Amino acid sequence: MASRGALMLSAKDNVATVLEDIEAGTDVSARLGNEVRNVKALERIPFGFKIAIVDIAKGAEVVKYGESVGIASLDINKGEMVHIHNLEGARGRGDMAKGGSK
Amino acid sequence: MNFLGYERPDGSAGIRNYVLVIPGGLLATKICEFVEGTRTILTADSGSGRTGRDRETIARTLIGLGRNPNVASVIVHSSNPGSGYPELKPARIAEEIAKSGKMVEVIDVSKEESTFRALEKGIILAREMVLEASQLRRQPFDVSYLTVGVKCGHSDTTSGIAGNPAVGNLFDRIVGAGGTALFGENTEIIGAEQVLAKRGVNEEVSRGILEVAAETEERAKATGEDIRTINPVPSNIAGGLSSLEEKSLGAIHKAGSAPIQGILKYGERPEVKGLYFVDNWMSSSSIFTGYAAAGAQLVIFQLGGGGWTGGDLLPTSTAVVAPLMWTTANPKTLATVPTCIDFYSGTIIEGKDTIEEAGEKLLQKVLDIASGTFTKVETMKHIDPVQIYLKDPCF
Numbered sequence: 001m002a003s004r005g006a007l008m009l010s011a012k013d014n015v016a017t018v019l020e021d022i023e024a025g026t027d028v029s030a031r032l033g034n035e036v037r038n039v040k041a042l043e044r045i046p047f048g049f050k051i052a053i054v055d056i057a058k059g060a061e062v063v064k065y066g067e068s069v070g071i072a073s074l075d076i077n078k079g080e081m082v083h084i085h086n087l088e089g090a091r092g093r094g095d096m097a098k099g100g101s102k
Numbered sequence: 103m104n105f106l107g108y109e110r111p112d113g114s115a116g117i118r119n120y121v122l123v124i125p126g127g128l129l130a131t132k133i134c135e136f137v138e139g140t141r142t143i144l145t146a147d148s149g150s151g152r153t154g155r156d157r158e159t160i161a162r163t164l165i166g167l168g169r170n171p172n173v174a175s176v177i178v179h180s181s182n183p184g185s186g187y188p189e190l191k192p193a194r195i196a197e198e199i200a201k202s203g204k205m206v207e208v209i210d211v212s213k214e215e216s217t218f219r220a221l222e223k224g225i226i227l228a229r230e231m232v233l234e235a236s237q238l239r240r241q242p243f244d245v246s247y248l249t250v251g252v253k254c255g256h257s258d259t260t261s262g263i264a265g266n267p268a269v270g271n272l273f274d275r276i277v278g279a280g281g282t283a284l285f286g287e288n289t290e291i292i293g294a295e296q297v298l299a300k301r302g303v304n305e306e307v308s309r310g311i312l313e314v315a316a317e318t319e320e321r322a323k324a325t326g327e328d329i330r331t332i333n334p335v336p337s338n339i340a341g342g343l344s345s346l347e348e349k350s351l352g353a354i355h356k357a358g359s360a361p362i363q364g365i366l367k368y369g370e371r372p373e374v375k376g377l378y379f380v381d382n383w384m385s386s387s388s389i390f391t392g393y394a395a396a397g398a399q400l401v402i403f404q405l406g407g408g409g410w411t412g413g414d415l416l417p418t419s420t421a422v423v424a425p426l427m428w429t430t431a432n433p434k435t436l437a438t439v440p441t442c443i444d445f446y447s448g449t450i451i452e453g454k455d456t457i458e459e460a461g462e463k464l465l466q467k468v469l470d471i472a473s474g475t476f477t478k479v480e481t482m483k484h485i486d487p488v489q490i491y492l493k494d495p496c497f
Contacts, residue, residue, distance in 0.1 A: 004451070004452075004453070007263060009262075009263070017259045017263060017342070019451055046342070047342075047408075047434070048258050048259035048260055048341060048342040048408050048432075049259065049342040050259070050342065050344070062344075064348060064351065065262070065351040065352070067293070067294070067296075067297065067347070067351050068293075068347060069293070069344065069345050069347045069348035069351060070344065070345040070347055070348070082344065083339075083342070083344045084330070084339060084344050084345075087344045087345060088330075088345070089293075089328070089329065089330050089344075089345030089346050089347055090345075090347065091292050091293045091319060091329065091345075091346055091347055092289075092292055092319050092322040092323065092328075092329030092330075092333075092346055093323065093328055093329065094322055094323040094324065094325045094326045094327045094328060094329065095326065095327055095328040096328075097323040097324075097326070
């Protein structure tokens with residue numbers, strides 16, 4: 001059966017949502033309409049989680065739906081999972097408001 | 103494209119046919135225990151010790167529930183801690199509901215010998231009202247008579263890709279046919295407000311959306327906490343959502359693509375039909391009550407569920423007078439709680455349906471429920487407590 005791969009939601013996206021449980025080393029086809037980007041998963045990524053489809057530098061925006069969903073808190077390699085361990089939200093940051101950093 | 107509903111004196115169409123007893127409390131609860139076909143609100147938000155603005159919100163909610171098309175007639179009683187405030191006087195609430203032309207009766211406990219005499223009177227009255235309501239027959243109405251409210255919850259990444267887009271397509275169909283659709287959740291537009299604001303019918307609406315997001319974010323920042331420790335909630339994160347922005351950008355897909363006609367307060371009835379953003383709180387204990395007060399005959403809980411820990415789904419009845427239907431696009435969620443899910447849109451992810459096709463099927467399901475078919479959780483008799491969305495501190 002063909003792999004359902006992963007889904008990009010906008011051409012601007014640097015992450016894709018995987019549509020099945022992906023094992024490390026799997027070649028994942030990230031689809032955007034008829035366009036397909038191939039990326040090798042560097043780790044296990046569960047159904048519904050995000051895979052980086054390009055390298056994302058620490059401090060850069062993570063983009064999904066063509067919009068920023070937060071900032072990379074670490075350098076993220078193409079093929080790595082993107083979640084709370086390497087992505088920080090930029091909005092509603094009361095913790096930072098108090099510290100006066102932003 | 104019709105459903106079978108109950109015609110009301112104000113020209114609206116009910117999809118259910120209840121007698122409502124308000125406000126909550128011993129009297130209302132006991133009347134409803136004895137009499138079939140009744141509903142009441144179960145809440146600790148009586149209004150006592152609340153600001154004028156919040157008391158008005160409570161009054162708007164009670165009046166709105168009474169005016170909801172699913173309600174045939176209403177009993178308002180005075181045995182409630184908030185009844186002394188001008189906004190919450192039973193006579194005022196009854197008068198406002200009666201403007202819709204439906205029968206409203208007031209039970210003034212001070213004029214009865216005791217609460218138990220009042221209860222006897224209430225039971226007799228409710229039985230008469232239910233008997234009369236039962237004589238009404240369903241007749242065809244088109245989709246323009248429908249008002250549907252949605253909340254997405256326990257969202258995961260299937261919500262933004264398939265579950266919410268299917269509901270959004272339903273909303274486009276309802277609004278396109280002249281009906282009304284309500285979405286909201288003021289925290290879950292943070293990070294997506296710039297996308298939503300482009301859809302206001304005019305400058306005022308667009309500005310209003312940005313203001314709701316800004317006000318909510320300010321309140322969040324004032325807590326001194328990272329909002330990610332509050333919302334996205336743990337089940338969102340377990341379902342693959344990494345930030346509030348990501349949750350919000352997926353959440354707004356449930357609003358479809360129609361222009362946003364206006365911004366409503368919690369429980370506020372729209373003056374003209376169309377798509378509305380409601381400034382409300384995401385809690386399922388709160389949001390559905392407000393939608394029903396705004397006139398929604400049916401409410402939808404679009405469930406992600408990737409982080410759901412199992413067991414049957416709650417709530418079942420927080421819209422008080424409007425049935426709740428559950429949808430999901432997550433195949434694992436469907437497998438976990440098949441007894442609660444009314445519609446599955448994971449076919450979009452599986453490549454079996456386009457969003458358009460899933461939206462068309464969802465509309466057919468909605469019309470079926472509107473015509474009298476129960477939603478799955480409607481088969482349960484459990485009454486959930488509700489929490490009216492109040493913004494001020496209490497004293």
